[in-house]
Amino acid sequence: MVAPLPEKLTPEQVFREHAPRIYNLARRMLGNDADAEDVTQDVLLQVVRKLDTFRGDAQLTTWLHRVTVNAALALRQKRANRQKHEAGEAVDEVLDRAAPTGTVKRWDVPPDEPVLAAEQHELIDRAIGELPDMYRDVFVLADVQGLDNAEIGELLNLSVPAVKSRLHRARMRMRDLLAPHFEAEDAP
Amino acid sequence: MNCDELEPLLLEFVSGELVIAVRETVDVHVTGCAHCEALLISYRHTVRVAAALPKCAALPAALEARLRKALADQMGEGEDCR
Numbered sequence: 001m002v003a004p005l006p007e008k009l010t011p012e013q014v015f016r017e018h019a020p021r022i023y024n025l026a027r028r029m030l031g032n033d034a035d036a037e038d039v040t041q042d043v044l045l046q047v048v049r050k051l052d053t054f055r056g057d058a059q060l061t062t063w064l065h066r067v068t069v070n071a072a073l074a075l076r077q078k079r080a081n082r083q084k085h086e087a088g089e090a091v092d093e094v095l096d097r098a099a100p101t102g103t104v105k106r107w108d109v110p111p112d113e114p115v116l117a118a119e120q121h122e123l124i125d126r127a128i129g130e131l132p133d134m135y136r137d138v139f140v141l142a143d144v145q146g147l148d149n150a151e152i153g154e155l156l157n158l159s160v161p162a163v164k165s166r167l168h169r170a171r172m173r174m175r176d177l178l179a180p181h182f183e184a185e186d187a188p
Numbered sequence: 189m190n191c192d193e194l195e196p197l198l199l200e201f202v203s204g205e206l207v208i209a210v211r212e213t214v215d216v217h218v219t220g221c222a223h224c225e226a227l228l229i230s231y232r233h234t235v236r237v238a239a240a241l242p243k244c245a246a247l248p249a250a251l252e253a254r255l256r257k258a259l260a261d262q263m264g265e266g267e268d269c270r
Contacts, residue, residue, distance in 0.1 A: 011259055011263065015256070015259065019247060019252075019255060020244040020245060020246060020247050021243060021244045023247055023251065024242070024243055024245055025243075033248075037251050037254070040247075040255065041254065041255055044255055044258070044259065045258060045259070045262050048259060048262060048263070049262070099192065100227065103223065104223050104226040104227045104230065105226060106222075106225075106226045106229065107226070107229055107230045107233055109229065109230075113236060113240065114233070114236055114237055116237060116240050116241070120237070121241055121242065124237050124238065124241060128238075139238065143235055143238035143239060144238050144241050145243065146239065164199055164200075167199060168196070168198065168199040171198075171199070171231060171234050172195075172231070174234045174238070175227075175230050178234060179230065182230065182233065
């Protein structure tokens with residue numbers, strides 16, 4: 001028996017099911033609402049123009065990741081070139097250490113999957129926004145979006161060891177940023 | 189194994205990629221070291237909270253209106269994307 005062809009996607013379906021995903025990813029990568037809105041519009045119009053070429057949601061989701069990441073990187077590059085032009089130099093921020101300095105305090109957290117309140121979303125998103133770009137991209141794609149290291153390497157043109165190295169440093173920096181909010185109270 | 193040697197292994201430890209012998213060495217160290225046990229718990233929780241973030245939170249109303257207009261314009265205003 002031949003499997004039926006997937007139904008053709010409509011612009012409304014794409015809008016409802018994918019626009020929020022595109023926006024959330026772009027916003028986390030760019031850390032800026034206005035830029036994320038521009039990227040979302042660009043990507044959405046691109047996908048609707050090419051809608052006839054997609055068969056099924058899985059193919060579209062993969063493509064959307066790629067196009068959103070590329071659009072976000074291109075916009076950031078444009079901004080960086082302008083800043084470089086204005087400031088006369090580029091800033092490549094590299095985390096020079098991963099290990100925490102000083103004592104690591106125990107976190108007061110449940111052992112299983114956390115359920116986050118809205119204010120915790122904001123707290124974590126703010127911490128993501130503080131990561132340098134090269135680490136933020138990898139952290140968002142790996143730990144928020146759940147992409148595997150090989151996919152991220154392809155999207156960002158990095159080797160898998162480079163993805164892992166950046167991801168580890170990003171997690172350690174995130175850990176440091178979140179520590180004050182999750183550390184257990186000292187016993188009296 | 190000491191604390192400095194453990195830290196670079198955390199990523200592969202939590203994703204289950206370490207070979208068994210190294211994994212066991214990490215387990216033994218963490219069991220006897222409060223610093224590394226706290227570091228491992230906090231590292232794992234950092235990964236978990238990121239995964240728990242919403243990936244398709246609703247669009248701001250103004251953006252939704254802007255996108256619908258842009259889509260309608262692109263489609264020649266012949267089809268309402270609603």
